[in-house]
Amino acid sequence: MAYSEDTLTLPTDTLSVAGLTHYLQDLLGQDEQLLRVWVLGEVSSASDRGGHLFFTLQEPDGSAVLNCVAWRSQRSRLATDPVPGKQALVLGQVRLYGQRSSYQLMVFQLLPAGAGLQALRRQQLRDRLQAEGLFDPAHKRPLPPYPETIAVVTSPQAAAWGDIQRTLQQRHPGLRVLLAPATVQGAQAPASIAAALGRVGADPRPELVIVARGGGAREDLDCFDDERVVRAIVTCPIPVVTGIGHQRDESLADLAADHCAHTPTAAAEQAVPAWIDLWQAHHQRQTAVVMAFQSAVQMQYERVADLHRRLENLRIDQRLHQEQQRLTWLKQRWVQQVRHELASAQRHCEALGQTLHSLDPAAVLRRGYALVRQTSGAVVTRAPQVQVGETLHIQLGQGAIAAQVTACPLPLPTADSPPTLPPSPPGPAPP
Numbered sequence: 001m002a003y004s005e006d007t008l009t010l011p012t013d014t015l016s017v018a019g020l021t022h023y024l025q026d027l028l029g030q031d032e033q034l035l036r037v038w039v040l041g042e043v044s045s046a047s048d049r050g051g052h053l054f055f056t057l058q059e060p061d062g063s064a065v066l067n068c069v070a071w072r073s074q075r076s077r078l079a080t081d082p083v084p085g086k087q088a089l090v091l092g093q094v095r096l097y098g099q100r101s102s103y104q105l106m107v108f109q110l111l112p113a114g115a116g117l118q119a120l121r122r123q124q125l126r127d128r129l130q131a132e133g134l135f136d137p138a139h140k141r142p143l144p145p146y147p148e149t150i151a152v153v154t155s156p157q158a159a160a161w162g163d164i165q166r167t168l169q170q171r172h173p174g175l176r177v178l179l180a181p182a183t184v185q186g187a188q189a190p191a192s193i194a195a196a197l198g199r200v201g202a203d204p205r206p207e208l209v210i211v212a213r214g215g216g217a218r219e220d221l222d223c224f225d226d227e228r229v230v231r232a233i234v235t236c237p238i239p240v241v242t243g244i245g246h247q248r249d250e251s252l253a254d255l256a257a258d259h260c261a262h263t264p265t266a267a268a269e270q271a272v273p274a275w276i277d278l279w280q281a282h283h284q285r286q287t288a289v290v291m292a293f294q295s296a297v298q299m300q301y302e303r304v305a306d307l308h309r310r311l312e313n314l315r316i317d318q319r320l321h322q323e324q325q326r327l328t329w330l331k332q333r334w335v336q337q338v339r340h341e342l343a344s345a346q347r348h349c350e351a352l353g354q355t356l357h358s359l360d361p362a363a364v365l366r367r368g369y370a371l372v373r374q375t376s377g378a379v380v381t382r383a384p385q386v387q388v389g390e391t392l393h394i395q396l397g398q399g400a401i402a403a404q405v406t407a408c409p410l411p412l413p414t415a416d417s418p419p420t421l422p423p424s425p426p427g428p429a430p431p
Helices: 017-030 115-131 159-171 189-202 218-225 227-235 252-256 264-271 275-313 316-358 361-366
Strands: 037-049 052-058 065-070 087-097 102-112 149-154 176-181 208-213 240-244 259-261 371-373 391-395 400-404
Touching (some): 037 065, 115 227, 159 208, 218 240, 227 252
Parallel strands (some): 149 176, 208 240
Antiparallel strands (some): 037 052, 037 087, 052 065, 371 391
């Protein structure tokens, strides 16, 4: 049956290509599950285009493929980049690309799946605990050099318990070993190990605790990466030694412990010194003490012999003569010094005597001067100080006289005329 353009009638619900695309976009936008959906798959290809990351997820058998894109603004937030051939867990939003009528996953986050995801979680926990300072080497405590009691946190059925007992018995017989039983594998292991460490910390007997487990698959050791175990080790009041797994294994518990050994046997060897090593060290110290004593005695013998030789080479009479000469010289020097100081003191005394003699008032009077005093005892220094008829006391160089003032005051002599003496009182003429 043929149709023409004039006779063709379109159904009422017919959509254009763009209309169908918009309709599908609206449907995807209304589905809340597709706005944030986790998708697990294997990365088949990946490429970087101008900073944008395009990759493809597929089922392991290739039965389904999903195109993914991580825009440049989101790449710094991805936990890891997609690696072809690796499983990945992707968080994103389903978007319809209209020009090609294909959908893709706009990626917000990409995590490694399986063991990779577990490793990422472990790394994140490690970074957080390290930021808190739980792995700081400055907080590590030294082990007691000679412990008498050691506690062991492990399973009683584990081979590690037997290895530790044998090693401790061989290295340090008589050591007391306490078992703090704990589950060391499975979901209950972290709580059991933390509880055992708490019991050990509350017991005053142990001086050291060993946390041990033998080797096994990596997932069997996951309990020692648990935060509860790490914090129990850090808060334990006594030093902790870990011996977990094999040589290649390292857990967060190892990083938190004060000392870490790679096997239970190595942990036991690290916890206590071997008695044979102690005996050898003691013997070496004994030998060292004997040698030091012999060396000191030999040195004293040599010193005495040297003094004896020096005494023989030096005659006593010569030493006595030298000392006598030295004493004689010192005596002469001291006598000269005393004489010099005595002469100097005598000269000083003579000078002081002369000065004292020159300042003696009696000496001044003996040179013809007189000291005139009033009856009141006051020294007469000025003529107006006395009155006519007043009796004065005159002190001479030898003796004293009394005089009566007949005239006062007299004119003062000038530089051109000789001093005028008062008239002499009437009396008999001189012979």
